[in-house]
Amino acid sequence: MAEYAGVSAKTVSNVINDYEHVSEQTRAAVKEAIDALGYRVNIAGRQLRKGRTGMIALVVPELDVAYFSELAKHVMTEADRRGMTVLLHQTNGERTRELAALHGFDAQFTDGVILSPLALLPHDLETRDRRLPVVLLGERPWASRTDHVGVDNVRASREATEHLLAGGRRRIAVIGGALRGRQGTDRLRTQGYQQALQAAGLPFDAGLVVPVDAYHWQDGARAAASLLERPERPDALLCLNDHLALGAVRALHEHGVRVPGDVHVVGFDDIEASRFMIPSLTTVAPDKAEIARAAVSLLLQRVEDPAASVHAPQDRTAPHRLIVRESTGGA
Amino acid sequence: MAEYAGVSAKTVSNVINDYEHVSEQTRAAVKEAIDALGYRVNIAGRQLRKGRTGMIALVVPELDVAYFSELAKHVMTEADRRGMTVLLHQTNGERTRELAALHGFDAQFTDGVILSPLALLPHDLETRDRRLPVVLLGERPWASRTDHVGVDNVRASREATEHLLAGGRRRIAVIGGALRGRQGTDRLRTQGYQQALQAAGLPFDAGLVVPVDAYHWQDGARAAASLLERPERPDALLCLNDHLALGAVRALHEHGVRVPGDVHVVGFDDIEASRFMIPSLTTVAPDKAEIARAAVSLLLQRVEDPAASVHAPQDRTAPHRLIVRESTGGA
DNA sequence: CAACATATTTACATCGATGTAATGGCGTGG
DNA sequence: CCACGCCATTACATCGATGTAAATATGTTG
Numbered sequence: 138m139a140e141y142a143g144v145s146a147k148t149v150s151n152v153i154n155d156y157e158h159v160s161e162q163t164r165a166a167v168k169e170a171i172d173a174l175g176y177r178v179n180i181a182g183r184q185l186r187k188g189r190t191g192m193i194a195l196v197v198p199e200l201d202v203a204y205f206s207e208l209a210k211h212v213m214t215e216a217d218r219r220g221m222t223v224l225l226h227q228t229n230g231e232r233t234r235e236l237a238a239l240h241g242f243d244a245q246f247t248d249g250v251i252l253s254p255l256a257l258l259p260h261d262l263e264t265r266d267r268r269l270p271v272v273l274l275g276e277r278p279w280a281s282r283t284d285h286v287g288v289d290n291v292r293a294s295r296e297a298t299e300h301l302l303a304g305g306r307r308r309i310a311v312i313g314g315a316l317r318g319r320q321g322t323d324r325l326r327t328q329g330y331q332q333a334l335q336a337a338g339l340p341f342d343a344g345l346v347v348p349v350d351a352y353h354w355q356d357g358a359r360a361a362a363s364l365l366e367r368p369e370r371p372d373a374l375l376c377l378n379d380h381l382a383l384g385a386v387r388a389l390h391e392h393g394v395r396v397p398g399d400v401h402v403v404g405f406d407d408i409e410a411s412r413f414m415i416p417s418l419t420t421v422a423p424d425k426a427e428i429a430r431a432a433v434s435l436l437l438q439r440v441e442d443p444a445a446s447v448h449a450p451q452d453r454t455a456p457h458r459l460i461v462r463e464s465t466g467g468a
Numbered sequence: 469m470a471e472y473a474g475v476s477a478k479t480v481s482n483v484i485n486d487y488e489h490v491s492e493q494t495r496a497a498v499k500e501a502i503d504a505l506g507y508r509v510n511i512a513g514r515q516l517r518k519g520r521t522g523m524i525a526l527v528v529p530e531l532d533v534a535y536f537s538e539l540a541k542h543v544m545t546e547a548d549r550r551g552m553t554v555l556l557h558q559t560n561g562e563r564t565r566e567l568a569a570l571h572g573f574d575a576q577f578t579d580g581v582i583l584s585p586l587a588l589l590p591h592d593l594e595t596r597d598r599r600l601p602v603v604l605l606g607e608r609p610w611a612s613r614t615d616h617v618g619v620d621n622v623r624a625s626r627e628a629t630e631h632l633l634a635g636g637r638r639r640i641a642v643i644g645g646a647l648r649g650r651q652g653t654d655r656l657r658t659q660g661y662q663q664a665l666q667a668a669g670l671p672f673d674a675g676l677v678v679p680v681d682a683y684h685w686q687d688g689a690r691a692a693a694s695l696l697e698r699p700e701r702p703d704a705l706l707c708l709n710d711h712l713a714l715g716a717v718r719a720l721h722e723h724g725v726r727v728p729g730d731v732h733v734v735g736f737d738d739i740e741a742s743r744f745m746i747p748s749l750t751t752v753a754p755d756k757a758e759i760a761r762a763a764v765s766l767l768l769q770r771v772e773d774p775a776a777s778v779h780a781p782q783d784r785t786a787p788h789r790l791i792v793r794e795s796t797g798g799a
Numbered sequence: 800c801a802a803c804a805t806a807t808t809t810a811c812a813t814c815g816a817t818g819t820a821a822t823g824g825c826g827t828g829g
Numbered sequence: 830c831c832a833c834g835c836c837a838t839t840a841c842a843t844c845g846a847t848g849t850a851a852a853t854a855t856g857t858t859g
Binding site: 800801802803804805806807808809810811812813814815816817818819820821822823824825826827828829 | 830831832833834835836837838839840841842843844845846847848849850851852853854855856857858859
């Protein structure tokens, strides 16, 4: 390459990096050589020297959970805009994989990591290698010293519950809810639900909080089916994501229970399917584009200024809104 | 690192790569040093030397099309099993991005690429740099010299159409179909449809073939709505993917048309949503796990034996089956 | 004990890009 | 004509891991 253009390797490098003191003549010669030989910089060489790869990792539990694939799309768009490449990973919610991500996987080929954790323990965050910039998505229940982007889950859940109450609902079940254990998204959303009940002066029935194994369609279906076996059926379901909600609607349908006629249903995430289901689904829509933007921006701040690793951890709360659709009797 | 363990850098390397002639003693010492210092190999250094990164790219049009995110999951699982890391990219169906993928992006940090093309031209494949192993997914309409994994689209579509015919349908529309232009998936599936009609002795009405901009929910809804404006309505919809089908079902519902009562609907891909929609969707299910397995396996063959780049291009056809559900009056 | 085989470890060069500092060319002011 | 400064280019070292080959240690055989 350098020989072909008749210059030194360094001059090629200078041309590629737009160093100003290069004569028009050599610049042209080098560019021509680049085209002629189809030359492309070798990332490995560059990183070895610069210490940066231009890649960031996005690590989520599962790609076939629509919320995450939709989010991934936004993150990739945003990263692209900022000249970064995204390495996408899934953890299946396994702690070992989340840990691996926190530590930059087996090797170091990533400038930073955006991680949506499920199983991580507080301790894992304390002991992580602070040289690798990390942004957490979702809940950040522990006062960790790590940047974080999320939504106000308690409030969102309270609003969703209030909407159900306003629709005359009195026995609202929570599918995917949690009363104890780690202060995760499920816990917070359940809290919001409890707050709304309390504000309305309604009793809280722990039996209406149904935990699930995963946030998938069939878990929602199973949970809904189990609720129907109770002597006193619920008249509304607050489902902690849209897959659960849609699975639940399906199960209700199979049992001849009408939505919204007999039971109202609300979900979280506003995945695309929810707009098109029959009935369409009322859901809490987090601003995914904003989440992606904030996460990438926070991460690149740390990447570009590693010295800032001492800066106080940042916390961003993205907006959300309740989208009322047919499943709660809406338009 | 090396100093900490009191050995040379090469010995560390030997331990990491399980070189056999290392004394138990030094091996232990090095391992301890690794733990103590949290050492991890630097991929850049390794690749610079070895020329391999252990990463492959999976490049698809859009991640929020469930078929692709489900496929991605399988590819990642399979790659993981074989010690590879997957770099996931989306092209939005833009030719420039597909080209960039073919050429290993701006830089070379990928050992190979699995590409699901939409806009690529035959010429692009002819002129690609053959040093980068590539496996194409989906259709491979041109006799390219590139490995390929797909399903038998013509047959699958014919079977789906036959199923509709067996259900007494006589005016079957094709949403997403194509009569002319590149020999893509749409063309092939339309051909299968035509074959089935012909075999049944039914006339072919080009007006029933409705092209779409993209394979998204709203495109299906729009297409279905336009079909309902025709004087003579179709009594079945063959939708070339599940998103189109589900969007179409929604549109029919909004127009008071019952599925399967008035119109039968079939989709392609068997995404998870299709099992849970109301009505559940009859669909052609490609064996995604098998597609992923074949693609990764073909790719790694080339990666591991670059000399084999002269081997004849391979072509794998993954199995598919028709899953009959409620939208065509099934169980 | 010499000669040789085997095991273990290391020195050195190398992959490609680039930061640092030095080189050589040229113009300007004194 | 010299000193100095600016510009364009390059020599060299370096990032980290590893292949090659050589050095060293240890053991074995005749």
